[in-house]
């Protein structure tokens with residue numbers, strides 16, 4: 001059971017130190033905000049401390065190369081899009097990718113959605129201008145609305161409560177899907193056969209045929225497939241909006257430790273990881289497994305200080321670095337950081353986010369990413385870790401189970417001119433269902449080549 005955080009409390013929740021917090025909205029009504037914070041502080045936890053501890057144990061395996069992490073989902077979840085079909089299709093995509101990656105790496109895949117809380121967005125500009133009109137930028141459904149009107153863009157603290165309830169409903173469905181038979185490996189395998197049946201993906205037939213044979217081998221050995229009907233699935237999001245994360249922090253009565261019960265895994269973004277800032281301080285105070293995004297300008301000494309702050313006990317699975325350098329920079333910028341962190345003895349998990357360093361504006365004016373560049377960043381990530389003898393521990397991807405046209409390329413050859421057809425994201429461009437599966441087959445080849453080299 002959890003207790004409310006009451007140490008130094010004001011109105012039932014923690015009086016957090018007043019450190020500078022980047023990327024927070026300016027709420028128009030402080031009184032309304034405090035009421036919402038107080039209400040959130042009384043809400044039941046969305047996740048449990050024991051689940052977070054379990055995830056940390058699994059992440060420790062990923063740090064040691066005995067598991068592989070897959071984090072995937074929307075850049076910005078939307079309240080209106082938290083429908084059964086959308087949630088099902090995103091889970092389905094992640095399960096299909098996981099099956100392929102499990103085969104490629106011959107290791108379990110730790111499945112995490114950028115889901116059930118991924119509602120707040122950092123922005124490069126505070127405002128957005130269309131024609132003559134300038135309004136506050138959209139900061140995610142938890143803050144304001146995407147519609148380009150004065151009223152819609154005004155931050156509304158009641159949205160924090162809607163984010164909580166939408167997350168709760170999403171998690172409820174995720175738990176139902178992943179434990180109620182939907183995740184059955186035999187079904188997932190059939191879905192993957194359907195994908196490969198499309199001639200565009202013929203180049204993955206060899207891997208697909210190998211997986212097929214492995215399934216038959218398992219069946220012949222008498223593996224009880226009914227035991228493989230359920231999977232563990234964790235919820236992850238960026239711990240950006242502190243007015244949401246702080247009131248959802250609780251003391252675990254088993255251990256006296258503090259957990260942010262809004263999600264299992266929380267990460268600190270590239271724009272909010274300042275050493276003297278509130279986000280890092282917040283992350284240091286909670287016991288959930290934590291991620292930090294590292295872009296091409298990450299300073300090695302700062303990274304080492306971050307480790308001391310976030311993982312002073314060097315606890316395997318506690319800290320994950322999610323690198324997002326860009327295909328053009330990863331081979332130059334990543335080695336130094338990995339070398340220094342490894343020399344410091346910190347047992348971190350290295351995860352590759354091949355999305356955020358590869359964003360550009362298409363000739364048709366859409367924010368997009370090119371599939372080959374995304375894959376090239378993952379390839380660079382594997383090359384760097386191979387050269388240093390360190391472990392490429394996972395993948396962090398913006399994706400959807402829907403058939404959108406937001407990223408260009410892939411075997412389905414989405415072109416600039418196609419972007420307008422189904423460009424549905426409220427923030428960054430996501431890989432669609434097929435592009436996501438294609439990525440899984442390519443990364444499975446990288447994992448399998450790595451295994452073969454290790455055995456040679």
Ligand SMILES: O=C[C@H](O)[C@H](O)COP(=O)(O)O
Pocket residue numbers: 075121122123124125356427428
């Ligand atoms: O994931 C988020 C985006 O990368 C971030 O919000 C910046 O996007 P922007 O440049 O459109 O503001």
Ligand SMILES: C=C(OP(=O)(O)O)C(=O)O
Pocket residue numbers: 075122238268269270271293294324356428
């Ligand atoms: C904002 C994001 O990433 P980053 O902090 O790496 O820019 C994100 O993951 O959507």
Ligand SMILES: [Mn+2]
Pocket residue numbers: 075356398427428
């Ligand atoms: Mn994004």
